[in-house]
Amino acid sequence: MGKFYIYNSNIDNRDYKNATVIFNPNITFDFNALQNELSDYFSNHHQTSAIIFLHCSTINKVDLLIAANFNKIFKSIPKAEEISLSENIFHVSYYKDSYQFSSKDKFIKRHFKEIINQGLANIFIKNGGLVESNGISHHYVFPSGKHSSKFLRTANVLTNKSEIDFIALNTLHQFKGIDFNNIYCDTLSINVIAYSITHYLDRFGNSKSINIESFKSYNGIYNENSIFYEDSIFLISASTSGGIIYYLKDKHPEIDSKNICILYYLPIDKNSHLALESVICNLLLHDKLKYGIEIYAQFKVNQKCVFCENNSSPIKIIGDSFSLDEPIINTRNIIAKKYITKPIKDFVETFKFNNKTGTSLKVSYSEESTIRKKYNLYIDYENIIENISEEQYKTHREKIDAYVDQFVPASLKYIIYLNDKGSLLLSEYIHERIKKYSNNSIQIINQSDLNENSITKDTPGSVLIVGSCITNGKNLLYLSRFFRNHDNIRLIYFIGINRISDSTKQRELKSNIKYGLYGAENSSFIEIENIFCDNLNISTPWENELEHLKDIQSSLDKSSTFIEKRIIIINEFSNIKNKGGTTEIFYGDINENELKIRKNSAFFNDNNYFENVTQSDVYFTISCVLTNMRNNKIDGLFQTNFVKNLLDPLIFNRFNDGIIQASILRASKNEELNYSISYKSSENMLTLLKTFIKHRNEYQGEAIIEFLYALSIGKLRLFKDHYRILIEELNDTNDKKINIFNTSINTIYKNSL
Structure with missing residues (x-):
């Protein structure tokens, strides 16, 4: 609930293609709040051609106020944007009956009705109107x-x-x-x-x-x-x-x-x-x-x-x-032909664990070079490109080579790479392949070092923009805006892995960055691999687990060795040598054996994966399958205010490998496991939980600790009466590992409606 309303507006104008509008409904400026809100906003949105402040006419000398607080307000803006941004800040004051524009704001006045309409439409659409x-x-x-x-x-x-x-x-x-x-x-x-x-x-x-x-x-x-x-x-x-x-x-x-x-x-x-x-x-x-x-x-x-x-x-x-007395509730199953697609299987087959390079599919990590929250799914492209000559990556390497030969022009003068090690290595790989065929001296530039003097506006030729992996394309949009006035430059975007979460967002990104002077195909966009991943900018399941375990530990009279060991394991994911979690990302079975996948799984192409995958490879696969289900608005996991789609509890009976069950629990969203809204689904889940507790020393109950953890954080929820039955069952086990989450589960029960 911010003090400002901030949104981006597209504009049909040659000099200003878009603008970020900052509406201040108050009679003063709270610049500390504005700094925080802009930082949050730009973590999910790209920088635009201009900033427009809409402020009350009772605020005097707004331009001086903004100038005095410029560095504080726009701390989250990349360095390459600062100069042009400072020259493209506009102020529009509002009165009781109208807005007032200065002579500098002529382009705003011409397009203002559309700018306001977009702001109003944005409120409606983003809030589920x-x-x-x-x-x-x-x-x-x-x-x-x-x-x-x-x-x-x-x-x-x-x-x-x-x-x-x-x-x-x-x-x-x-x-x-x-x-x-x-x-x-x-x-x-x-x-x-x-x-x-x-x-x-x-x-x-x-x-x-x-x-x-x-x-x-x-x-x-x-x-x-x-x-x-x-x-x-x-x-x-x-x-x-x-x-x-x-x-x-x-x-x-x-x-x-x-x-x-x-x-x-x-x-x-x-x-x-x-x-x-x-x-x-x-x-x-x-x-x-x-x-x-x-x-x-x-x-x-x-x-x-x-x-x-x-x-x-x-x-x-x-x-x-x-x-309508209650929401319409559906239970959804993982249909292999529909959701466990060949593209997912092939992608994991290429980048999963091998004895020489390990796995490139990891969890809960963020690049050192980026100031952002950790990725739930982290693709270690640095590991891929450093070992690109290995047989494991043959298909990926051949595609890179073919696309470089086909799409990188002889007029190339600059390679600009996104600010991460994987993008740098991919840039160097491309440069090494093309330099012997080029008459130009090709300069490689880090995006963070780019400024208005790096490439002059009248420079002819081509620029290759290289990214290892993209999750939302925000940095590509920054660069697209940076080159908006370089009419003689042709841009080619070259991406190793496009992991944007759905096809609509992918199309929107491509449409925005390809559009330019000569229309919709002004620039080129090349991607080597494409997969839909969950890229929400929130805490990862392991960050949430860490906080939960610390809370439990602090409440105990005597520290739990079991919890302390688990905290150490999770903290190791952040180690720069590990670059994310690959093994022990789940709780082990009751005897502390690591969860492993058995043969004949529907989630892989063949049985060659057996004993050749890490836990993170399996989790990556399951997460992408669930993303496919969320992208299906007809009979998948797409949620609305009045229709709730739950994962069918019987999934945990059908997929009885503990590692698959743990992956589903971790990769799902809270609303997908909220069986408290459906008595029948909760009853089915309770029956399964009782079975897992009873057979906790056998393979059938090997993921019991993961189930209890999900219950303890309120992610997996039951109908209130079913909690009482479950708690009685847990109290009868008298097992320290089983009972470690009892207090948390009891709290969830007491707070249930």
């Missing part, structure tokens, strides 16, 4: 009688004060010149917008009391007893037709259309001119600027609904609520 079902199990029925598998729900997005204030300010500007004493909202949830509007009015000298009420959408309109005061404005949360405006006008002709606004509008039925005049944010997909929502199917009262015909359950939307 578009509620979706797959249309198979259920769909939605609106108050107007229309049926659809999706709908707009503004209530979902009003969670952050700075974002609420941003919506409210732009809504207030919609009513410029209108004197009002009453604000009517179509649903209770958007009353917060109305209250924010009154705060702005107070700030700008209007101290009168404003009455705020809800008129309950269509029900309030059709109610003949509804009375609306003349000096009123009306806020409509969302609409796909603008029909509610016509209904208001028809039933209450005394209301002027200028006094009505729709916060969020998606013109599915038709593009109503009356509605568009009243819209704060148009959500319609903007192909050129790449934001918005695609039109989706709706079925009117007099039309056949394809969802109903396919026996999909209709859920009525009543105001802000649903006629």
